[in-house]
Amino acid sequence: MRQTTNRRRLALLASCILLGTSPSASWISPRIARKKACKISNDDFRLYHAGTRLSLASDLNSDRETSKYISSAAAPLQDVTMSLNELHTLLRDAAQRQDFIKAGRISNIFMERLYGDEAKAADPETLRATRRRMSWRAGAVPWLADRLDNLNYTFPTTIQINAMEAVQAIISNATISGDSAGGTTEAATTDKESTSSLSELVDSSGKDMGVVISGATGSGKTLSYLVPMLSALSDSLFKRQRVRVGAEERVGDATGNLLDRIALVTSPVVRSSSRRQQVRGAIATGASIATLGETGSDVTSPLSLIVVPTRELGVQTAMLLYQLVGGNIKESATQSSGKANSFKFKGPKGVRIGCVLDDEEAEFGLKLQTDVAITTPQYLTKLIDDGDVKPSMLRTIIFDEADLDLELIDSSTLTKLFEEYADEREYSRLTFLVGASVTKKLGNMAVSNRLIPEGSSYMATSTSFVPLIADTLQEAGFDEKTTKAASLTDLDVCMQPGLKHERAIYQGNNALLALTRLIRAELKAYDDALAAGILAQRPRVVVFFPDEDSAKTAIEPLRDALWGDHWLCVLLPKTGVRPLTIMDQFKRNQTSVMLATANSVRGLDFPALTHVYTMYLPVDDPREYVHLAGRVGRVGQQGAAAGDGAHVVSVLSEDESHQMDELAKSLGFAFTDIQVPVETIERTEDGSIDMENADVDKLRRYLEDAMTFSIACDDSAIDVSSFDVSIEDMVDDSSYDKEVGDNEDDGDEDVLQ
Secondary structure: OHHHHHHHHHHHHHHHHHHOOOOOOOOOOHHHHHHHHOOOOHHHHHHHOOOOOOOOHHHOOHHHHHHHHOOOOOOOOOOOOOOHHHHHHHHHHHHHHOOHHHHHHHHHHHHHHHHOHHHHHOOHHHHHHHHHOOOHHHOOOHHHHHHHHHOOOOOOOHHHHHHHHHHHHHHHOOOOOOEOOEOOOOOOOOHHHHHOOHHHHHHHHOOOEEEEEOOOOOOOHHHHHHHHHHHHHHHHHHHHHHHHHHHHHHHOOOOOOHHHHHHHHOOOEEEOHHHHHOHHHOOOOOOOOOOOOOOOHHHOOOOEEEEOOOHHHHHHHHHHHHHHOOOOOOOOOOOOOHHHOHHHOOOOOOOEEEEEOOHHHHHHOOOOOOOEEEEOHHHHHHHHHOOOOOHHHOOEEEEEOHHHHHHHOOHHHHHHHHHHOHHHOOOOOEEEEEOOOOOHHHHHHHHHOOOOOOOOEEEEOOOOEEEOOOOOOOOOOOOHHHHHHHHHOOHHHHOOOOOEEEEEEEOOOOHHHHHHHHHHHHHHHHHHHHHOOOOOOOOOEEEEEOOHHHHHHHHHHHHHHOOOOOOEEEOOOOOOOOHHHHHHHHHOOOOOEEEEEOHHHOOOOOOOOOEEEEOOOOOOOOHHHHHHHOOOOOOOOOOOOOOOOOEEEEEEEOOOOHHHHHHHHHHOOOEEEEOOOOOOOOEOOOOOEOOOOOOHHHHHHHHHHHHHHHHHOOOOOOOHHHOOOOHHHHHOOHHHHHHHOOOOOOOOHHHHO
C-alpha cells in the first residue's frame, strides 16, 4: 500500500512540474494524477522524480524556508536573492520530501534563469520541449543518464545544462544569441540532431571543438565536463570492452580461470598508488589476478586526458569518474549500494582510469591499459615524452582549474599536445577549460593561441553559453604572467553570490585567540539553538593560512584551545603526512576543523561545511579568495538565504583591515564587520577573581588560553589585556589555596584538573 501511495505522489509531482501547475490535496485525485502522468514520457518523469538525499538543517526547517523564500501558491514566483547553488539544493530537498508546490516553483525559477522571456511566452508543446532540455538526456547517452539517476544526481545544475547545450550548439552550428540574460540555440533542429547521441554527433561533426566552463564554486563543474566527455567516448569505450573480452576468449580456458579473467577486464579500475592512502578501501581496483589476453595498441593509449593542479583534486575526480563508469565506493563490505549497484550498470565495462599524481606513480607511468589519464602539470611532459600519453590518440582533453594549470605547464608541452601531432589524429577532439576563475578573457586567449579552435568554441556559465573569439592582443603564448592577467580580468563575475562575507578585527598579536573565540561562539550558538528546541547543523570549519608553515604553527595551540569541542586536522600536501587520509577523514565528518592553504583545496568538495575562516587576505592574487571562499555555499550545503551557512570570515589585524575594503571593491562583494567575542569572569570590587561565584571550568579554560596563546605568540608580544584573566592571576596561587581550601602547595592542581 505504501509503495502504491508513493508512486501516486511521484506521478502527481511529475504532472505538476511538467504542466506548470500547483496542486493541492483537494484539486486532483490520485486516479487523475496517474491519467495525466501516463501522457508524460519516461524521460520527463525520470527528470523530476524524487531520488536525492540531503543531510541539511534545511530539512528540519523546511516550513520556515518555504514561507520566507518561496512565495505562496497564489502569489507569483520569486527567488529573492538566493544563489543558484542554494536553489538547486532546495529543489533536490523538495523532491526528496515530495513537496509538489515548492519543487514546481523552483523548477520555474531555473527555467526563467536559463531561458528568460522565451520560457514565459512559449506554447505548452515548446514549454515541454524546453523542460526536456533541462534533463541529462538532452546531452548524455542513455546509459550515463541512467547511471547519474542511480547515483542520485537526478537534476543537472544550470551550468551542466549550459555545458551540454554549448556542445550541441557547436555541432549543429546553431545561432547563439548571447545577451546578458543568457544564450540559447534555435528551437528548430533536424530529426537527426534530436535523436542522435552526443557520441554520434561528435564523430560525424568532423571538426575540433572547445568549451570553456566558468561558474561559481560548487556549481557542479566536474560533472559538466565528465558527462560530455563520457558521452563522446561512449562508442570507443564499448569497442575497447569488446576487444579486451575477445582477447581473453582467444586465450581460452586452459588455466581454468577464464571467467575470472573476463571479470577482471569488465570491472572498472583506478590505477593509482594514492589509493593506499584512502581509508577502508575507498577506491576499489577490481580483481587481483592478471589478464592473459593480448593488449592491442588500440586499447592501450588513453582516449582522454584530465589535467588538475593538485593530487587531492585528481583523486576526487578519479573517485567520481570511477562511480560514473560502474564502480562502487563503500565504507564497509556490508554497506548496501542500492540503485548504484554495479550489476545494474548498462554502460561500457572495464574502463581503466590511470592516475599519475605523485613521484612514485610518475616513475612507473601508464604502462598498462588506460582509457582516461589523470595527472598534474608537473608530470604531463614526462608522460608525453615517454609515450604513455599519445596526443594523436586523445579525443578529449580537460584542464580543470585551467587558469592555474596553464600557469604551471610549459609552452613547449602545450605545443606537443595541440600542434605537433595534429596531422596524425583520426578523430575530432573536444577540449574543456574549466574553473571558477576562468574568465572570458582567458577563453578568448585560448582561442588565439589555438588551444581551442576559433569558430567552434563556446563559453558556458550558470546562466548562458556564448561563442568565443580570438583575442588578437593575446597571441604571445601562455605563461604565469599572461595567464594570471587574463584570469584577473572580470574576476568579479566569478564570485559566488550566495555567501556571507564578514570581517573580524583583533587587537595586538592575538589572531589565534580571536579565531578560537569566534569558533567557540558559533558552537555556543548551535548548543543554544538545540536547547531552545531548534534543530540546526553543527558548525564545520575550514581555516586558511597564507602558507603551510603558518598552518603547522597554529595546529598545536588551536588543538589545545578547542580540545573537547572540535577534532582538528591539517591538510598540507607539500610538507604534511598522508594528506589524502586527512582529506577523506574530514569528508566523513571524523574531524570538524581543517587547517589548510588556499591552493591546496582548489576544487575540493567538503559536505556540510558551514564556515570558512581566513587568517590573511590574498591581495596580490584575488583568485585565491574566490577559491577559499568557495568551499562554502556549494550545491548540497546549507546556504545563506534559506539557512545559516556559507559564512566567509576574514580574521585581520587593525593594520590589515583596510585590505578587505580593497578586495571587496575589486571582486564586487559587500561585507559586514563582526565583533570578536569578549569572554569575562566574575571579579570582586577590588579586582580579584571572585572564587565563590566563578565557574571553575570556565576559569580553567581562560587560564589555559592565556598560557597556550602566550606561548604560541612571539615571546611576550601577546596582548594580555585581551584576557580577563591575566598572566599574573595565573601564577598568584595563594588566593586560590585560601578560597578553595587547597592546602597543597602544588600549583593549584586541585582546582585546574
